[in-house]
Amino acid sequence: MLTIKRRLLLSHLAVILLGAGALGAYMYWSVSDQMLAAVAQRLIDNVRLLQSTLDADDVRAFGDRADSAAGQRIVARLRAATELNHDLASAYVVEPRGESLRVLATSVGDGRPDTDFLSSEEISLLRRGIDGATVSDIRIAASERAELSALSPVGAATPVPYVVGVRLDAGSLQRSLRLLRLSTLGAILFGVLLALVLSRLLAERLLRRIRTLGERCRVLASGEPLPTNQLPIGDEFDRVIADFDATAQRLREASAEREAALAALTEANAQLEHRVQERTRAIEDATHQLKGEIENRLQVEALLAEAALTDGLTGLLNRRAMLEMLVQAVLASRGQGGFSVILADVDHFKRINDQYGHGVGDQVLSAVARELEQLQGDNRHAARWGGEEFFLLLPGTPLMEACRRAEELRQRIERLPTPMRGLRVTVSLGVAEIQAGEVLEDCLKRCDQALYRAKDAGRNAVVAARGNAFATMS
Structure with missing residues (x-):
């Protein structure tokens, strides 16, 4: 279970770690970038200085005619450059010839280069062409422990014949x-430890005030008098405790008033219940009488509604009711026919x-109406259309089946006793089937x-x- 103290410490620790980590990372990368840039610039300055000390004529004499004296002077200058600057691992002179590269002299060993003296990154830089002093990727050198190289052309000839x-x-x-x-890591750890100590002190002080407030809550719940020996510290909790004491006093006063009001309310409630019972009995009597009147009115309205939809002579639906039924049949079929x-x-x-x-x-x-009802069964789909005309609605019945039933009706009426x-x-009968979309x-x-017809x-x-x-x- 996480206590308030632990939660405060954990929350402070999280904030500190995030803040210190972000600040430390920013400082590290910023300083490292500046340091790497300074190293690269210093290396470029060194190669420029070395290039200025080399005699272009000696380099050409050694490169073109293999002049040993010129070669010795070049090797001496290369070694002097590495001895003066202990950060330099080696120096060399190379002659780029298109895709092929020839190392003329180095500062290591006896000055005669190996066949694989150049690194892959130096070869790539030389093949792309050297117009001025340039340096290899310093981040690769910093991460892979590779040697960082700086190159500069010798002389001002174009294309560049030699590179140092x-x-x-x-x-x-x-x-x-x-x-x-x-x-950077040490600074971050020191900041975290210092912040933890301060967080612990702050949490202890906050917990003491929370315990004081909790003790007052317990006293208020038990009905005991509130303690008065609270020493002020001068922070926001003093205001909270003072407001709590005032609220507790108001609650106790309100509780006494509430008890008195409750007694008065109980007495008024008893009187009100007696009045409600009397009024309820009166309402029930009136409701029973009103219910009887409503039932009679509903019966009358039902008879009137039946009369409004029914033909008085035949008992069939009237034309108005049948038209409403036809509209509902069209809506139910969604314009796809079906009746x-x-x-x-x-006749006559x-x-x-x-x-x-x-x-x-x-x-x-x-008599004709009775035959229509018998043909339809229990479904009220027959109507007196007007005068001596009658109408039949046959839901879900195709045209041929409707013709068969019309013929049956014609024969039954022809055999009626008179x-x-x-x-x-x-x-005489006309039959039609509603079509889709009609x-x-x-x-x-x-x-x-x-x-x-x-x-x-x-x-x-x-x-x-x-x-x-x-x-x-027929």
């Missing part, structure tokens, strides 16, 4: 960098009313056209509308 070079022993550079790293409609008209109905009276005509309409001798009742009004129009064909017939074509089915 010096090498710095990377060991001294490595030792300097190692000493810099150790110094058929039948429009039926009683006006003649029936004129010859046998309106009472017999009403009986004929009621109340008057010589009275024969027949119907507007409802267009489907109803095609069905109505099919009905009129059935009447023109002699009545007592079924005509189906398929697109713009019509076919008599």
Whole structure:
């Protein structure tokens, strides 16, 4: 379990490590960059100094004619340069000839170079061409313990016929960098230890104040009087403890007031409960009476709604209700069709009313409505469309099945018994199936056209509308 003290120490340590590490890394890299730049510049100054002491004529005489006296003078100057500067490991003179390189003299041994005297980085620099004093990559020398090289052309001829070079022993550079790293690390560790000591002292002081505040909380919870022997330190906790004492005093005063108010509230609550019980009984009586009135009103509204959607003579749906049902069927099919409609008209109905009276005509309409309901079963998909016209909605029924059912309806009505001798009742029927993407009004129009073609064909017939074509089915 991490205590507050440990958390403070850990948080301070984390901040210190991050800050000291970032500062140490910045100082190390900054100082190391400056040191490496100074080493590179010093090496360039050395190669320039050596180049200025060499006699260009001696170099050309030794390179062109292998003049031994000129070669001895060159080797002597190279050795003198390395002896004067102990950081220099060696010096040499090389003749670059395109891709091939020839080392003329060195400061090591007897002055005669080995075949592999040049390093790969020096070869790369020479092949790229030396226009002025240049140095190899100092970071590679610092990290790989390789010798750092500096090159400078001899004379002002172009292209450069001869190049003088010096090498710095990377060991001294490595030792300097190692000493810099150790110094930086020591400074960081000293800063961390000093910060830890200060953090511990600060944490101890903070914990003492937290314990004091906790003791006051315990005293407040137990109801004991608050201690008054607190010595001020002069920090923010003094204000916190003073505010806590004031708050504790206000809480105790408020607690006494709350107990008195609670007693008064209990008495008022008892009186209120008695009044609520009386009022509840009155509300229940009124609610029971209102419930009966609402039930009666709902029954009346249901009867009115039924009357608004139903034909009073036949008991079928009226035209308005059927139109709403058709709209819902179109929405349910999402414009993909899927249902058929039948429009039926009683043949010569006006003649029936004129010859046998309106009472017999009403009986004929009621008998046709019963046949429609029997054909539909329990589903209320039949309606009185208007006058002697009736409408059937057949959900999920294709055109051929709708024609078969229309033919069945025509035959059943043809066999109806009639109340008057010589009275024969027949119907003409138009059938249509709504097509995918078709507007409802267009489907109803095609069905109505099919009905009129059935009447023109002699009545007592079924005509189906398929697109713009019509076919008599009976």
